[in-house]
Amino acid sequence: MAATGKGGGTTGPDLAAMLAGDAGTGDFGSLDHRFIRREFHAAGSTIVREGETGHCAYVIESGRVLVHSDARSIATLASGDIFGEMALIDAFPRSASVTSIEDCWLIAFERRYLDRAFRDAHSALPFLLRTLVTRLRGPDAPGGDPMPPGQDGFVRDLQRGQWFEEVMEEGRVLNFYQPILGASTEQVIGHEALLRWRDEKGQIRPPAELVAAAQHFGRAHLMMQHVLVAACRDLLAHDPAGDSFIAVNIEAEQLGDDAFVGEVAQVLKETGMNPRRLELEITEYAFVRDFTGAADRLQRLADLGVGITLDDFGTGYASMQALISLPFSKVKIDRSFVDSYPSDRRSGAIVDSVVALARRLGMKVTAEGVETPAQAQALALAGVDQLQGYLFARPGPAGERLGMHSARR
Ligand code: C2E
Ligand code: CA
Ligand code: CA
DSSP states (O other): OOOOSTTOSSSHHHHHHHHTTOOSHHHHTSTTTOSEEEEEEOTTOEEEOTTSBOOEEEEEEESOEEEEETTEEEEEEOTTOEESGGGGTTOOBOSSEEEESSOEEEEEEETHHHHHHHHHSOTHHHHHHHHHHHHHHOTTOOOOOOOOOOHHHHHHHHHHHHHHHHHHHTTOEEEEEEEEEETTTOOEEEEEEEEEEEOTTSOEEOSHHHHHHHHHTTOHHHHHHHHHHHHHHHHHHHOSSSOOEEEEEEOGGGGGOTTHHHHHHHHHHHHTOOGGGEEEEEEGGGGSSOHHHHHHHHHHHHHHTOEEEEEEETSSSSHHHHHHHSOOSEEEEOHHHHHTTTTOHHHHHHHHHHHHHHHHHTOEEEEEOOOSHHHHHHHHHTTOOEEESTTTOOOEEHHHHHHHHHHHO
């Protein structure tokens, strides 16, 4: 961001002063160093002068001020009101003067106070503010020092949002399925639904980009409904009478939504799917924000007969607490531990302790990311119940994977 006048917009001068041993309390009280300060203005004093370049805005703590242009009064402002705010956006010459009517205490703050907020904000906000202020000032306003508009970021964000909506609306999302096998029998017992989308050329693409966009635009819900409905329909189309299950990944934020349980129940009812054939895979991040609410919803899902799996076990910090106190029927050991299994001692310790704990708690254990026969053998020997990974099959379309399963039965 460009310099904002007296103190400069960078930390350079501050650091220079400190290095010169010049940053004592006296100096820190000056406008040069502070982003925010309290000011007293006796009745009748001019606080802001029309035509001067603005560097800060003011909030009135106590007292009243008059905003005026020459002799024309524009507004009377009191405690809690803000003035000079346009300086935070564009640092143009002030368009009006402000005089205290009574003794006033004000808090003055510079644009730098907001730098961080604007940097972290949605890219639309700086863009919208800058546009509003520029239009308000009109085409003849003299030049100033406008804040960066953030326009590029905003336009890119809009284009990404439009891309997401288009992919969803045009039905370019589909489920792939990866088989899950019984560790001792090596028979397919179920599948995990994994989201895929078709790009403009019809190529099938991995889920990360779409999942991230759904989260960013508050559309995770729409995506989840889509995956869930497709998973139930696909299973019933390819294996209507069997007892294999389908596992669907649920975004953490879905569990924060009170309508979620009812929606799952509705999908089960409308598709005619047996709840016992559905598993929901949830990572522990779902329990970080509202543990009690999430726990309650999980229990209601479990009461419906739906299986609940703790996914990516071992990758977060709340694993143990979540595992012990929530109604999980299964725990999935993350691929990162399976990768180095059985050679790495620490992975071995994780696998052994998860198996022991799950036994005690009456849960099944799945290992995902199994790529070699040695891993499969060792995991089965360690007591893992189910295996999933490229060793057996990569995720594939419903017709190939779910069909393959029916043919095997
Ligand atoms: P995840 O739930 O941990 O899914 C397993 C991922 O590991 C899948 O990647 C799968 O293709 C991959 N995988 C399976 N076996 C192996 C293996 O042997 N080796 C290796 N290297 N990888 C293996 P995918 O399909 O790219 O999905 C990535 C992640 O995207 C998923 O991780 C899940 O977190 C998310 N995701 C996928 N579908 C959905 C969905 O419908 N909804 C939500 N919310 N997230 C989804
Ligand atoms: Ca999963
Ligand atoms: Ca996983």
